[in-house]
Amino acid sequence: MIDRVRLFSWGGPVPPQVGTANASFGERRGILLAVEADGILGLGEAAPLPGLSRESVTDCAAVLRSIDWRSVDVPASVADVERGWGEAAELAACNAARFAFETALLSVAATRRSQPLSHLVALDAGLEPARAPIARSIYIGATNDPETVARARAAMSRGGKTLKLKRSAEPLQVTLRTLRTVRGVAGKGAALRLDANGSLEPDEVPAALEAYASVGVELIEEPCSGAALLSLGALAVPWFADESLADPNLAPKLLHHPHCAGFVVKPTLLGGFSSAVRITRHARERGLPVIVTHAFEGPVGLAACAELAIAVASCALPPGIDDHAAKRAFADWDVPQVPPDGASVEPSLRSGLGEPRDLGALVEVFQWTR
Structure with missing residues (x-):
């Protein structure tokens, strides 16, 4: 009650x-x-x-x-x-x-x-929650941001193994130049992800992904927008559905799409843990991974996303759960699951969501x- x-x-x-x-x-x-x-x-x-x-x-x-x-x-x-x-x-x-x-x-x-929130969520998902730190994807900026390369160096210096960039609205060669520079900083062993936020035109996607593959991009999130995703086939870089999963008309089609390589789970956009668990179960049945990520929420939302990532880690790629610049716009609270200078999501030893708050x-x- x-x-x-x-x-x-x-x-x-x-x-x-x-x-x-x-x-x-x-x-x-x-x-x-x-x-x-x-x-x-x-x-x-x-x-x-x-x-x-x-x-x-x-x-x-x-x-x-x-x-x-x-x-x-x-x-x-x-x-x-x-x-x-x-x-x-x-x-x-x-x-x-x-x-x-x-x-x-x-x-x-x-x-x-x-018990931590992650344990309760994992039970519903039929999974065992992570007990050890999970390597996380570190967002380093947009492809047209002059600070992106410096952030890549900083991310690697704190142990980063997966770096994520957002594609800017720019010519392909400009994007490639940034990706090559970041690849040079990160080395061959690091994974590079690109998030297009649906910004490519459908007819641009095949050639763009062929070019991205040449610099070893691991995957691309939401290459084009909405229903246009349904027209995509198997491409040079695996593509994941992201914000289009929030469209109740598109989501079922994307979840069963034969060439969609995985699903990005943002609880704020999808409706919380219940939707996230359903998508994760479906992905497991198809043998596909999920990526849990935040939507620039404050510290409570970020902690909740971290607990979800811990819960589903056994069937997920490194989560996009990193300390971000918008968090302190809400409250200057630490999120123990996401230490700002680390490169991992840390399973909490506290019950519920973690730290008590004033x-x-x-x-x-x-x-x-x-």
Whole structure:
């Protein structure tokens, strides 16, 4: 039984390098959900990603306010929490709010069991959670960013083995020049990933991926946009579906696409742990990997993504769970699972989501008490 629910507004300006291949955004804002049950505090974060999420921060706040919290109970599993939000129809159409709802309630459930959230999620996924550090993919910037090469050097100096770049809207030769320079810095043993955020035209994709293969790009995420992905065949670089998985009409087709090599799982875009577990199960059945990554959320969302990555590590590639420049726009809280100077995601020894948090400095915008 839920005793108290609070919503806090948080977020602020972010550095200019934070953004997607198609757009940058000057700020990141969201809603922090705090749920209390039997003296246990569970936190969740709704931080829709501008340009990719279909809902707004205002939408998330309205949905979380509208829930009949008297009828919500602490779930026993991921499947159980999905049944819980099934009674709140608004959550079904608001993925970022659903992620916050599921994170907060599952964190309370895991704390009751004195286990990390990752263990509860792994149980539903039919997996064994990682017990040792997981090598993570380190985002080093856009292909047109003059600081990207310097970030590649810094990433390698802290033990990075997988580097990720975002493709900028630029001629192919410019992208290749950056990729070759980064390859020279990283060496042959490092994996390079490219995220196009759907920025290539469908007829550009085959030639571009042939060129990317020449510098050893390991995989490309979302090479073109939306339904155009369905026209792609087997290409020189394996391609993964990413933000198009958030489209309920496209997702089933992409999940069964014969040439899609894997799936990028962003809980903020997909609707939390329940959707992530479903996609992971499907990928396992097809023998395909997933990549868990964040959507530039604050520290609560980042910790939740890290717990998901720990839960599904046995059937996943190195997760895109790295400390990022937008995190401190929300709150200057450490995320022990993602040490900023490390190159691994570290399994937590604490129950629930990890570190206890002081909410005193945050701006409360809603409270419900039983």
